[in-house]
Amino acid sequence: MRRLGIGLIGTGFMGRAHALAFRNVSAAFELPVQLHLAALADADAERARHCASAWGFERAHGDWQQLIADPGVDLIAITTPNHLHFPMAMAAIAAGKAVYCEKPLAVSLEQADEMRLAAKAAGVVTRVGYNYQHNPMLVLAREMIERGELGRLISFQGEFSEDFMADPALPWSWRCEPSHAGGALADLGSHLLAMARYLVGDIEAVCADSQTVHPQRPASHHNSELRSILVDDQTHALLRFSNGARGTFSSSWLKHGYKNHLSFEISGTLGTLKFDQERLNELQLCKHGQGGFERLLAGPALPGYAAFSPAAGHQLGYNELKTLEVHAVIQACAGHPAPGPDFEEAWQVERLAAAIRVAAQEQRWVAL
Amino acid sequence: MRRLGIGLIGTGFMGRAHALAFRNVSAAFELPVQLHLAALADADAERARHCASAWGFERAHGDWQQLIADPGVDLIAITTPNHLHFPMAMAAIAAGKAVYCEKPLAVSLEQADEMRLAAKAAGVVTRVGYNYQHNPMLVLAREMIERGELGRLISFQGEFSEDFMADPALPWSWRCEPSHAGGALADLGSHLLAMARYLVGDIEAVCADSQTVHPQRPASHHNSELRSILVDDQTHALLRFSNGARGTFSSSWLKHGYKNHLSFEISGTLGTLKFDQERLNELQLCKHGQGGFERLLAGPALPGYAAFSPAAGHQLGYNELKTLEVHAVIQACAGHPAPGPDFEEAWQVERLAAAIRVAAQEQRWVAL
Amino acid sequence: MRRLGIGLIGTGFMGRAHALAFRNVSAAFELPVQLHLAALADADAERARHCASAWGFERAHGDWQQLIADPGVDLIAITTPNHLHFPMAMAAIAAGKAVYCEKPLAVSLEQADEMRLAAKAAGVVTRVGYNYQHNPMLVLAREMIERGELGRLISFQGEFSEDFMADPALPWSWRCEPSHAGGALADLGSHLLAMARYLVGDIEAVCADSQTVHPQRPASHHNSELRSILVDDQTHALLRFSNGARGTFSSSWLKHGYKNHLSFEISGTLGTLKFDQERLNELQLCKHGQGGFERLLAGPALPGYAAFSPAAGHQLGYNELKTLEVHAVIQACAGHPAPGPDFEEAWQVERLAAAIRVAAQEQRWVAL
Amino acid sequence: MRRLGIGLIGTGFMGRAHALAFRNVSAAFELPVQLHLAALADADAERARHCASAWGFERAHGDWQQLIADPGVDLIAITTPNHLHFPMAMAAIAAGKAVYCEKPLAVSLEQADEMRLAAKAAGVVTRVGYNYQHNPMLVLAREMIERGELGRLISFQGEFSEDFMADPALPWSWRCEPSHAGGALADLGSHLLAMARYLVGDIEAVCADSQTVHPQRPASHHNSELRSILVDDQTHALLRFSNGARGTFSSSWLKHGYKNHLSFEISGTLGTLKFDQERLNELQLCKHGQGGFERLLAGPALPGYAAFSPAAGHQLGYNELKTLEVHAVIQACAGHPAPGPDFEEAWQVERLAAAIRVAAQEQRWVAL
Structure with a gap:
């Protein structure tokens, strides 16, 4: 069986989420490869060593370039701040290695374009x-849509709202910088755009409205000097899908009461489907002929769920969605058909976000 | 005590709802007038007589002009098909009588404009x-907003969806005619626009997208010949409020699973409020500092509720919202300050709907 | 058409609810009688006159015995404090008049027994x-059960909780007196027992546990002297139905968060049904083969609902349940088959409550 | 740092859940020991080898006694069928090793008693x-109760219902055998009893009612011969807690619509708390002074949650509760104070279940 060496860059929240997922995946699935947690890199070499040991990686690097060059590493997992995705992914592609990069793909549409073209040219996975689209309930949603259970799709209404920036006294951070892909649209909204494409399909035109509700924030927790904020706090948009469906989009990080409200309602001529990431194991479905919405609960009839539990109602958590994503990445590396957005698809998402940005600035419909 | 004679035109669903409300109002409230259910009119004189007797009206007229001329009638309640609102209201105004007209005010913006100007000139109530804005829970919502409990308003997301036209085999009806103010936007959406204005305020620009999903329907239940449908089945829009809040609007009569889903979420810098007409006795509120949404249930601390029950949890129904509306109309007729949209406000709603129509047709933002 | 003269005793909350219902019923239904709101009685003659005028009753009496003797009165509606139900109903029966009495039937099982026997002997309606069992959604629930849609019934779990006595500083009131049928079991629980019988059937044995959580309360709002409380604040019980179903019962007036939580879940071999009076227009149903609970919303397919609205989602309120009850009373007076518990059935409910009281006192199962 | 060798017996659903948890725990936590996945045992030696390799265990044994004797094994994790818990745990205790046994502790109260006494005598962990009580939301619930946020506890109403045996055509299995601790009470109800003790405290008396709704089932999927079922399909009970709280209990595996409905409502003089395992990341709380229930969503303020995610709304799944349990087991093995029921506590749960069984059989209250 082929060996697949994993090289993970980054040891923050997302680095650890990747590590947990790579550890879980071989217990949850029969893998088509021999998985090696080969190397972990962090700019802080000491931290790299500590995490490598705690998380079961064989080697530690204090320099990400060393990790990419590491001959035992076949797949590069990038979990660093957004502005580093471009140089790291480009180097990995240049080295002919597979790349598994956190969202967003890049901090500019130009970078994203360059990355997808480079990957295509190099032929790397x-x-x-x-990761939300690896949720077995959303895989089910897509299958239901593909099987025509909702009929012809006519409407998508999506919202991704959280409250973590609601306090105007919260200081500036990298999330407030356009050059780091900050803002509610890029940070949260891109997940929703990816979901809209995954479930409904191509979007051919958008119109939008964006606001910076709190145009200044303290420079830091210790420095009350005010710093200008150039990214959006909330964005609302209209979407026109190529298949004729129409809809609304909204994204906010100021909305009290929401922690992870990636939600949507998809309506077709034969039924309506609702989802909220805050209850990720549930779908609400009303088909033609039903009296109202029926709550569907994730269970082992869904392969992605069965990998973790044989009993309905046990529920998957966020980290298991990550394990399902990692499983798909490994399948793709092994040459098997596997779901999940590649650089080409992620570029489409960036393109869409960029069009929304233009539509908001110029207050007009923008075609894609 | 002054006498107030009621003249009701129409004996359909809405006529009966008015009758029930006019009968209820004097048991529910101490009225500032002596209420007389003076006359009922229907083009079918026999039906007028029958309903007048069953509903407790003193006289019946087979001709609405007679009813308006009836000297015992002070307030004209109009519940006829939409295209008759204009001639009836204009005649009532000309007779110097108060007018209580069902929504929409008229079947064209020009008519609506003429009506509000005539009413203003005549000085009639x-x-x-x-009626949904007479819901005590929404009166409470407005008071909370006015007291600043949500802080500065930043977002409104509203949807009014039902499913009663979802079946494409459902035949054409007057609701499918632009000249009768048909379509999802006019029929349902206008309620939502009125609500947005009631709770958030003036709207200064809109952008929109409308579709006729089923462009043909059978001519009638007995005639399968197809007839072209010229009104919208669904409309999505972006809203810009004068106070800086932004939002989305959607209206559909094709959405499986919804029966009366006039719903919204209003978010401000200090809190978020949610409502769904399908659970009209509830609000969901999350204020800054709370862990999540709290369900508030209507109770007798709200005057409009206390008029019907001294105990929380008893719940009001649709017809009681109508009784509250009728109470406000009577208060206004008695010269007391009383809530509820007048012709001027209803014209503003029509203007807004018209702007949405233009925005959808011309695919551009339209300022008001 | 036969004339039916209504005599209403009592002008409190429940008196007004009756008045509203008797006013509504002729607009909502085609009645088989000519309804006359003949007379209203209150011990306070001035108040009787005032309310009679406001609510549309022809005459006022300052003495309930006069009202019963009033030859224009055919049906006596009793809405006075509980301890007066017995003398009033017995007098009405003796006068050969129909009686519509608020719950509980009486303040002792002995009284209740005497009343049902007297009514049977006199042959009066x-x-x-x-009133909750006149809810169209519960009529539907009963029909579904009777049609076998839930299969063989195996479990009933019911709870009626409110919070209106939760504050221990709330003073003593008549509700705290056993001799006035006070206590959570009699005041709230009896509704639930009536519902259990209505939907599931006869109960043949009970076991129970009752507590007075706050054994003393201030004598009044103005007198902080403590008074002993002899009624239950909460009661839990086990129920054995004659048809083999088993279940739990609980009743509390101390439970924070509930305003009118008359709720139950009925489970059978083919499905489960849930209801909560706080959302009285909804049922949750999961039948064999469904993935989860489906929310059913009241609509005009239900005759009791159609009487008030032709459109689903409009919702009925508490007062409309009362109107439906009044309609059934009138039907019964007109000699038509009509639902609703008579004195015999209400005595069965009292018997059941008494058995629960014995079971709690003696800490043992009690057979009925 | 001390070495802790894990020996896992069993490779079924629960064996894999343990394996996943032991793999996760060192990435999620800084452990006080050096964890070794030392050995895995299964009666099928080939399967033991395969799973050991897939799940990262160093050695495989075809015989559980070898595993217990393995000098590299310090902690024995038992995930085999219930009737094997006793011999395995007793052997492990005799070998002076720590034991982590799946619930129920044993298949008879006598066994459970012997096990807890042996463990106490041997002084082993x-x-x-x-595992449900390792849910951070329930740790929070217990802390809130201990801090007095609900006031004096007065009521507990718990239900654990599922639907996996609802189909009467489902054949007999070990779950239908009293000698394997089968039945709704033992299989599901014991979780609820453990939860009631964890959150509310000691129970001093019970009364109960149990039924076998389907007294015969086919012998197997391939053998339609009917076999008698001697365990309960549903059990309802009344509970009296030592602290004065009272309540209801119910457990069923026949209830359509439920997949993992371990749910409860705890009410005190100052508030009410609700939970449903089907939404394990949520609590519903209504404190004195609040208008209604507020939904609390799990977040990183809870240590058990923070171990997996820094962001609220991400949600934990069942397997992470297992990881939290494993973390507590490891802490206990390292000599640190750590939550979670030991054999003594599990015996108390068995004692309670046994008392419920007696109460149901003898139709009387049983004191503990």
Whole structure:
């Protein structure tokens, strides 16, 4: 069986989420490869060593370039701040290695374009961490849509709202910088755009409205000097899908009461489907002829769920969606058909976000 | 005590709802007038007589002009098909009588404009039946907003969806005619626009997208010949409020699973409020500092509720919202300050709907 | 058409609810009688006159015995404090008049027994105000059960909880007196027992546990002297139904968060049904083969609902359940088959409550 | 740092859940020991080898006695069928090793008693897999109760219902055997009893009612011969807690619509708390002074949650509760104070279940 060496860059929240997922995946699935947690890199070499040991990686690197060059590493997992995705992914592609990059793909559409073209030219496997679409309930949603259970799709209404920036006294951070892909649209909204494409399909035109509700924030927790904020706090948009469906989009990080409200309602001529990431194991479905919405609960009839539990109602958590994503990445590396957005698809998402940005700035419909 | 004679035109669903409300109002409230259910009119004189007797009206007229001329009638309640609102209201105004007209005010913006100007010139009391805003929970919502409990308003997301036209085999009806103010936007959406204005305020620009999903329907239940449908089945829009809040709007009569889903979420810098007409006795509120949404249930601390029950949890129904509306109309007729949209406000709603129509047709933002 | 003269005793909350219902019923239904709101009685003659005028009753009496003797009165509606139900109903029966009495039927099982026997001997129509079972959604629930849609019934779990006595500083009131049928079991629980019988059937044995959580309360709002409380604040019980179903019962007036939580879950071999009076227009149903609970919303397919609205989602309120009850009373007076508990059935409910009281006192199962 | 060798017996669903948890725990936590996945045992030696390799265990044994004797094994995790818990745990205790046994502790109260006494005499660390109480939201619930946020506890109403045996055509299995601790009470109800003790405290008396709704089932999927079923399909009970709280209990595996409905409502003089395992990341709380229930969503303020995610709304799944349990077991093995039921506590749960069984059989209250 082929050996697949994993090289993970980054040891923050997302680095650990990747590590947990790579550890879980071989217990949850029969893998088509021999998985090696080969190397972990962090700019802080000491931290790299500590995490490598705790998380079961064989080697540690204090320099990501060393990790990419490491001959035992076949797949590069990138979990660093957004502005580093481009140089790291480009180097990995240049080295002919597979790349599994966290979202967003890049901090500019130009970078994203360059990355997808480079990956295509090099013929390497790529995947981007829009992990919510690995949720077995959303795989089911897509299958239901593909089987025509909702009929012809006519409407998509999506919202991704959280409250983590609601306090205007919260200081500036990298999330407030356009050059780091900050803002509610890029940070949260891109997940929703990826979901809209995954479930409904291509979007051919958008119109939008964006606001910076709190145009200044303290420079830091210790420095009350005010710093200008150039990214959006909330964005609302209209979407026109190529298949004729129409809809609304909204994204906010100021909305009290929401923690992870990636939600949507998809309506077709034969039924309506609702989802909220805050209850990720549930779908609400009303088909033609039913009296109202029926709550569907994730269970082992869904392969992605069965990998973790034989009993309905046990529920998957966020980290298991990550394990499902990692499983798909490994399948792709092994040459098997596997779901999940590649660089080409992630570029489409960036393109869409960029069009929304233009539509908001110029207050007009923008075609894609 | 002054006598107030009621003249009701129409004996359909809405006529009966008015009758029930006029009968209820004197048991529910101490009225500032002596209420007389003076006359009922229907083009079918026999039906007028029958309903007058069953509903407790003193006289019946087979001709609405007689009813308006009836000297015992002070307030004209209009519940006829939409295209008759204009001639009836204009005649009532000309007779110097108060007018309580069902929504929409008229079947064209020009008519609506003429009506509000005539009413203003005549100085008569007018009210339009956007009855949902008489819901005590929404009166509370407005008070909370006015007291600043949500902080500065930043977002409104509203949807009014039902499913009663979802079946493409459902035949054409007057609701499918632009000249009768048909379509999802006019029929349902206007309620939502009135609500947005009631709770958030003036809207200064809109952008929109409308579709006729089923462009043909059978001519009638007995005639399968197809007839072209010229009104919208669904409309999505972006809203810009004068106070800086932004939002989305959607209206559909094709959405499986919804029966009366007039719903919204209003978010401000200090909190978020949610409502769904399908659970009209509830609000969901999350204020800054709370862990999540709290369900508030209507109770007798709200005057409009206390009029019907001294105990929380008893719940009001649709017809009681109508009774509250009728109470406000009577208060206004008695010269007391009383809530509820008059012809001026209803014209603003029509203007907004018209702007949405233009925005959808011309695919551009339209300023008001 | 036969004339039916209504005599209403009592002008409190429940008196007004009756008045509203008797006013509504002729607009909502085609009645088989000519309804006359003949007379209203209150011990306070001035108040009787005022309310009679406001509510549309022809005459006022300052003495309930006069009202019963009033030859224009055919049906006596009793809405006075509980301890007066017995003398009033017995007098009405003695006068050969129909009686519509609020729940509970009486303040002792002995009284209740005497009342049902007297009514049976006199052959008069009787009804008792367990109004929740006139809810069209519960009529539907009963029909579904009777049609076998849930299969063989195996479990009933019911709870009626409110919070209106939760504050221990709330003073003593008549509700705290056993001699006035006070206590959570009698005041709230009896509704639930009536519902259990209505939907599931006869109960043949009970076991129970009752507590007075706050054994003393201030004598009044103005007198902080403590008074002993002899009624239950909460009661839990086990129920054995004659048809083999088993279940739990609980009743509390101390439970924070509930305003009218008359709720149950009925489970059978083919499905499960859930209801909560706080959302009285909804049922949750999961039948064999469904993935989860489906929310059913009241609509005009239900005759009781159609009487008030032709459109689903409009929702009925508490007062409309009362109107439906009044309609059934009138039907019964007109000699038509009509639902609703009579004195015999209400005595069965009292018997059941008494058995629960014995079971709690003696800490043992009690057979009925 | 001390070495802790794990020996896992069993490779079924629960064996794999343990394996996943032991793999996760060192990435999620800084452990006080050096963890070794030392050995895996299964009666099928080939399967033991395969799973050991897939799940990262160093050695495989075809015989559980070898595993217990393995000098590299310090902690024995038992995930085999229930009737094997006793011999395995007793052997492990005799070998002076720590034991982490799945629930139920044993298949008879006598066995359970012997096990807890042996463990106490040997002074070994023990834990039993009532994993739901490691849910950070329930740790929070217990802390809130201990801090007095609900006031004096007065009521507990718990239900654990599923539907996996609802189909009467489902054949007999070990779950239908009293000698394997089968039945709704033992299989599901014991979780609820453990939860009631964890959150509310000691129970001093019970009364109960149990039924076998389907007294015969086919012998197997391939053998339609009917076999008698001697265990309960549903059990309802009344509970009296030592602290004065009272309540109801119910357990069923026949209830359509439920997949993992371990749910409860705890009410005190100052508030009410609700939970449903089907939404394990949520609590519903209504404190004195609040208008209604507020939904609390799990987040990183809870240590058990923070171990897996820094962001609220990400949600934990069942397997992470297992990882939290394993973490507690490891802490206990390292000599640190750590939550989770030991054999003594699990015996108390068995004692309670046995008392419920007696109460149901003898139709009387049983004191503990």
